[in-house]
Amino acid sequence: MRIMHTADWHIGKRLAGFDLAADQEAVFEELVKVAAREQVDAIIIAGDLYDRANPSEESVLQVNHMLKRLNRELHYPLLVVSGNHDSGVRLGSGREWFDATGLFMHTTLAEAFTPVVLGDTQFFLLPYFEPVAARLYFDDATLTNINKAMHRVSQTLQQQFDPAKKHVLVAHFFAAGSTHSESETLVNVGGLDAVAVSDLAAFDYVALGHLHNRHALNEAKVQYAGSLLKYSVSEAHQEKGVYILDTETMRRKFVSIKPLHDLQHLTGTFAGFADPAGFSAAERDAYTALTLKDDTVIPNVMATLRKIFPRLIGLDRERQVDLGEQPHANVKLAPTMLVAEFFHQVTGHEMSAEQLEWAKSALVKAKEED
Amino acid sequence: MRIMHTADWHIGKRLAGFDLAADQEAVFEELVKVAAREQVDAIIIAGDLYDRANPSEESVLQVNHMLKRLNRELHYPLLVVSGNHDSGVRLGSGREWFDATGLFMHTTLAEAFTPVVLGDTQFFLLPYFEPVAARLYFDDATLTNINKAMHRVSQTLQQQFDPAKKHVLVAHFFAAGSTHSESETLVNVGGLDAVAVSDLAAFDYVALGHLHNRHALNEAKVQYAGSLLKYSVSEAHQEKGVYILDTETMRRKFVSIKPLHDLQHLTGTFAGFADPAGFSAAERDAYTALTLKDDTVIPNVMATLRKIFPRLIGLDRERQVDLGEQPHANVKLAPTMLVAEFFHQVTGHEMSAEQLEWAKSALVKAKEED
Structure with missing residues (x-):
C-alpha cells in the first residue's frame, strides 16, 4: 500500500x-x-x-x-x-x-x-x-x-x-x-x-x-x-x-508542495527593500519578515515597506538600538522622532499631528519631572 | 410507521x-x-x-x-x-x-x-x-x-x-x-x-x-x-x-415523561414554606420558584428557604414593596436592615459583620451629604 x-x-x-x-x-x-x-x-x-x-x-x-x-x-x-x-x-x-x-x-x-x-x-x-x-x-x-x-x-x-x-x-x-x-x-x-x-x-x-x-x-x-x-x-x-x-x-x-504564497526572511538595507525592481512578483507576494542592516532612523519605515511587501509579517534590525549602555546614532535624534519611529514599528501607521502633539507635551512633562 | x-x-x-x-x-x-x-x-x-x-x-x-x-x-x-x-x-x-x-x-x-x-x-x-x-x-x-x-x-x-x-x-x-x-x-x-x-x-x-x-x-x-x-x-x-x-x-x-426533578411555582407565606413537614421529598427536590404573600421584612429569607428547597430558582413577593410612593411597614425599619434584606434577596447570603459596618458608615456618610 x-x-x-x-x-x-x-x-x-x-x-x-x-x-x-x-x-x-x-x-x-x-x-x-x-x-x-x-x-x-x-x-x-x-x-x-x-x-x-x-x-x-x-x-x-x-x-x-x-x-x-x-x-x-x-x-x-x-x-x-x-x-x-x-x-x-x-x-x-x-x-x-x-x-x-x-x-x-x-x-x-x-x-x-x-x-x-x-x-x-x-x-x-x-x-x-x-x-x-x-x-x-x-x-x-x-x-x-x-x-x-x-x-x-x-x-x-x-x-x-x-x-x-x-x-x-x-x-x-x-x-x-x-x-x-x-x-x-x-x-x-x-x-x-x-x-x-x-x-x-x-x-x-x-x-x-x-x-x-x-x-x-x-x-x-x-x-x-x-x-x-x-x-x-x-x-x-x-x-x-x-x-x-x-x-x-x-x-x-x-x-x-508549493504554497500560494511563500514565507521568506530577508536581511538587507532599507534602500534595497524599498526598491520594487529588486524583487520578483512572487517575492513581493510572499509573507515576509525583514531584518534591516540600517542603524539610522527611517521615517515611515513600515508604511513604505508594506507598499513593497503587502504581506509584511515582521520587521527588526540586525543591530539592536540600545539607548542605555551603548551610545548610538539614534540617541542624537529628537526624542519625538524616536517615539514616532517606535510608533511606526509597532502600528505600521504614521502618528497624527494630534498624537505627535501629545507625545511632545508628555516629553516636556517628563523633562520637567527630571 | x-x-x-x-x-x-x-x-x-x-x-x-x-x-x-x-x-x-x-x-x-x-x-x-x-x-x-x-x-x-x-x-x-x-x-x-x-x-x-x-x-x-x-x-x-x-x-x-x-x-x-x-x-x-x-x-x-x-x-x-x-x-x-x-x-x-x-x-x-x-x-x-x-x-x-x-x-x-x-x-x-x-x-x-x-x-x-x-x-x-x-x-x-x-x-x-x-x-x-x-x-x-x-x-x-x-x-x-x-x-x-x-x-x-x-x-x-x-x-x-x-x-x-x-x-x-x-x-x-x-x-x-x-x-x-x-x-x-x-x-x-x-x-x-x-x-x-x-x-x-x-x-x-x-x-x-x-x-x-x-x-x-x-x-x-x-x-x-x-x-x-x-x-x-x-x-x-x-x-x-x-x-x-x-x-x-x-x-x-x-x-x-416524568422528569428527575419537577419545576414548580408556589405562592404562600414564609412561615408555611419554612416548615419542611409541609412538603414531600419530591416537592422539596423540585426546581422551585416561590412567591411570598408576606409584607414584612424576613431576616435570612434566602438562606432559610434554600434549606427547605435546595433547588430554589426564584423568590419574589406577591405585593411589591415600593418605598417611594406608598408608605409601607418596611420604611419604618432601620436602613441597615433594609440593606441587609436586599443583600439577602440578591445574594442568598447573610452580610458579614464587616459588610454591615461598611453599609452603616456609607449610610452615615449619605446622611451627612443630605
Missing part, C-alpha cells in the same frame, strides 16, 4: 494578523493532486487539524470540507488523530459515524488500542494525550510524565500486534532528539516530557505530527510530516509537503 | 445557575424507554438540540452520546433539523457521514428541498433559517420576512411531492397563532415574523420545534413537541413529553 502522511494543518491559524484560509485551501488542493498522482491508498493526518480547541465556524466548515472531499468524494480511507491544538471532543464530533466510510478518527487514548487494519498493515491511531489520561486509563499513579506513559502505552499496543501484519503508529507528540521551531506551543519541553525513540522501536513505522520541521528527527522509521505551510519565520527555510510511505518496504519519500 | 416527535432539548442550558445535564440525561433515558415501548420506527428532533451556538465540550459530548445511543446503538433513523439556538455549522459537523446509518440532519435551507423517504412518507427537514438565507437561495429580494420566505419555501417543497407518499414537514419556527413562554428567546415576534399556518396546509403533518409549550398552537396537523424539560417558571404547569405520530392515519398522541 501507498500511504500519504500529512500533519499539522492548523486550520484557523493567523500569521501576524493575516488570515491563512485561502493559502491552506490552495495547498490542500495541491495535496489532493499529489494523492492522485501518487495513487495513494490511504491518508494519515497526524494531528493539529485545527489551530485551536474552539475553532471558529469558518474553520469548522473548512476542515469538514477537507475531510469530506478526501473521504466522501475521493474515497480515500483517512487515518486521523487529534493533536494538542485540537479539542478531541469537538474534532471527534460525529466520529462514531465516520468509520462507515473509512474515516478512522481517534481522539481518546482508549481508542488507540484498537488497531485499524487496512491491507497488509495494522494502524494504531494514538491521539495527543496528557500523562493524567494514561494514569486514569491504566490506573497507574507512576505514569507521571509522557515518557513513562508512552512506555506503558507502547507495551500495551504491542500486545495487539498481529504477527502477519505490518505495524504503523500514528501519533502526535514530541519525540526525544527532535528540535523545535517557534510556531509550536512550547509547553513542558525537556527530557521527561519527550518520548524516547527507543520506545517506538517495535513499530515498523511511526508517522508523527507535532513538530513543524520534517527534519526535526533523524530516524530511519520515525518521521514527522512537517506542517502544511510555513507557520513561523523560523520555518522560512523549511520545505513543506507530504510523505508517501510504501508499507511493503516501509520506505518513504518526500513530495514537496 | 410510528414516528416519535421531540424538540427543544437545549443541552447546556442552566436554570438560575443550576446545571441541568443530569436532568436532561435522565429524561432522555425515559425517552429511550418510550421509544422502545411505543415501537417507533424513527425519531424526529425538531431543532434546538443545544442551548447555544458555541456549546461547551461537555454539551458536545452529551449531544453526541444521545445521537449515538439512538442511532448507532438502538438503530433508530433520526430526522433532525437545527434550531435558532444551534449553530448549524457546529451541530452539522460530520453530517455528510451521518446519512449512512440513517441519521438525517439538515442544517442549511438548501438541504430542505431533498426529501428523506422512509416507508410511506417523504420527510422534508427544514432547519431554522433567517429571511436573508431565503433571499440568497431564491435570489429574490422580496422575501423580506419569514412569512414571505416560508410561503416561497413551502411552494418549492411541494414541487418535490411524490403523490404516492405522505408528506411531513419537520421545522423550527414561530407559527402564527401560537403563544410564547419566557424561556424562548423573543426576537422579532409579530405578524410578519410568524409563519402563517395556511402556508403549511399542503403537508399531511408538520412536526415543529421552537415553542416550549406543546399547546402553543391548536391545529389538527401542525404540532409543537414542547421542550424536553420545563425550562422557565412560566412552564411550571406544562406537561412535558413526546408525541407519537402514526403516518398511516396522521394521528398523534402525547406521551408524558
Whole structure:
C-alpha cells in the first residue's frame, strides 16, 4: 500500500494578523493532486487539524470540507488523530459515524488500542494525550510524565500486534532528539516530557505530527510530516509537503508542495527593500519578515515597506538600538522622532499631528519631572 | 410507521445557575424507554438540540452520546433539523457521514428541498433559517420576512411531492397563532415574523420545534413537541413529553415523561414554606420558584428557604414593596436592615459583620451629604 502522511494543518491559524484560509485551501488542493498522482491508498493526518480547541465556524466548515472531499468524494480511507491544538471532543464530533466510510478518527487514548487494519498493515491511531489520561486509563499513579506513559502505552499496543501484519503508529507528540521551531506551543519541553525513540522501536513505522520541521528527527522509521505551510519565520527555510510511505518496504519519500504564497526572511538595507525592481512578483507576494542592516532612523519605515511587501509579517534590525549602555546614532535624534519611529514599528501607521502633539507635551512633562 | 416527535432539548442550558445535564440525561433515558415501548420506527428532533451556538465540550459530548445511543446503538433513523439556538455549522459537523446509518440532519435551507423517504412518507427537514438565507437561495429580494420566505419555501417543497407518499414537514419556527413562554428567546415576534399556518396546509403533518409549550398552537396537523424539560417558571404547569405520530392515519398522541426533578411555582407565606413537614421529598427536590404573600421584612429569607428547597430558582413577593410612593411597614425599619434584606434577596447570603459596618458608615456618610 501507498500511504500519504500529512500533519499539522492548523486550520484557523493567523500569521501576524493575516488570515491563512485561502493559502491552506490552495495547498490542500495541491495535496489532493499529489494523492492522485501518487495513487495513494490511504491518508494519515497526524494531528493539529485545527489551530485551536474552539475553532471558529469558518474553520469548522473548512476542515469538514477537507475531510469530506478526501473521504466522501475521493474515497480515500483517512487515518486521523487529534493533536494538542485540537479539542478531541469537538474534532471527534460525529466520529462514531465516520468509520462507515473509512474515516478512522481517534481522539481518546482508549481508542488507540484498537488497531485499524487496512491491507497488509495494522494502524494504531494514538491521539495527543496528557500523562493524567494514561494514569486514569491504566490506573497507574507512576505514569507521571509522557515518557513513562508512552512506555506503558507502547507495551500495551504491542500486545495487539498481529504477527502477519505490518505495524504503523500514528501519533502526535514530541519525540526525544527532535528540535523545535517557534510556531509550536512550547509547553513542558525537556527530557521527561519527550518520548524516547527507543520506545517506538517495535513499530515498523511511526508517522508523527507535532513538530513543524520534517527534519526535526533523524530516524530511519520515525518521521514527522512537517506542517502544511510555513507557520513561523523560523520555518522560512523549511520545505513543506507530504510523505508517501510504501508499507511493503516501509520506505518513504518526500513530495514537496508549493504554497500560494511563500514565507521568506530577508536581511538587507532599507534602500534595497524599498526598491520594487529588486524583487520578483512572487517575492513581493510572499509573507515576509525583514531584518534591516540600517542603524539610522527611517521615517515611515513600515508604511513604505508594506507598499513593497503587502504581506509584511515582521520587521527588526540586525543591530539592536540600545539607548542605555551603548551610545548610538539614534540617541542624537529628537526624542519625538524616536517615539514616532517606535510608533511606526509597532502600528505600521504614521502618528497624527494630534498624537505627535501629545507625545511632545508628555516629553516636556517628563523633562520637567527630571 | 410510528414516528416519535421531540424538540427543544437545549443541552447546556442552566436554570438560575443550576446545571441541568443530569436532568436532561435522565429524561432522555425515559425517552429511550418510550421509544422502545411505543415501537417507533424513527425519531424526529425538531431543532434546538443545544442551548447555544458555541456549546461547551461537555454539551458536545452529551449531544453526541444521545445521537449515538439512538442511532448507532438502538438503530433508530433520526430526522433532525437545527434550531435558532444551534449553530448549524457546529451541530452539522460530520453530517455528510451521518446519512449512512440513517441519521438525517439538515442544517442549511438548501438541504430542505431533498426529501428523506422512509416507508410511506417523504420527510422534508427544514432547519431554522433567517429571511436573508431565503433571499440568497431564491435570489429574490422580496422575501423580506419569514412569512414571505416560508410561503416561497413551502411552494418549492411541494414541487418535490411524490403523490404516492405522505408528506411531513419537520421545522423550527414561530407559527402564527401560537403563544410564547419566557424561556424562548423573543426576537422579532409579530405578524410578519410568524409563519402563517395556511402556508403549511399542503403537508399531511408538520412536526415543529421552537415553542416550549406543546399547546402553543391548536391545529389538527401542525404540532409543537414542547421542550424536553420545563425550562422557565412560566412552564411550571406544562406537561412535558413526546408525541407519537402514526403516518398511516396522521394521528398523534402525547406521551408524558416524568422528569428527575419537577419545576414548580408556589405562592404562600414564609412561615408555611419554612416548615419542611409541609412538603414531600419530591416537592422539596423540585426546581422551585416561590412567591411570598408576606409584607414584612424576613431576616435570612434566602438562606432559610434554600434549606427547605435546595433547588430554589426564584423568590419574589406577591405585593411589591415600593418605598417611594406608598408608605409601607418596611420604611419604618432601620436602613441597615433594609440593606441587609436586599443583600439577602440578591445574594442568598447573610452580610458579614464587616459588610454591615461598611453599609452603616456609607449610610452615615449619605446622611451627612443630605
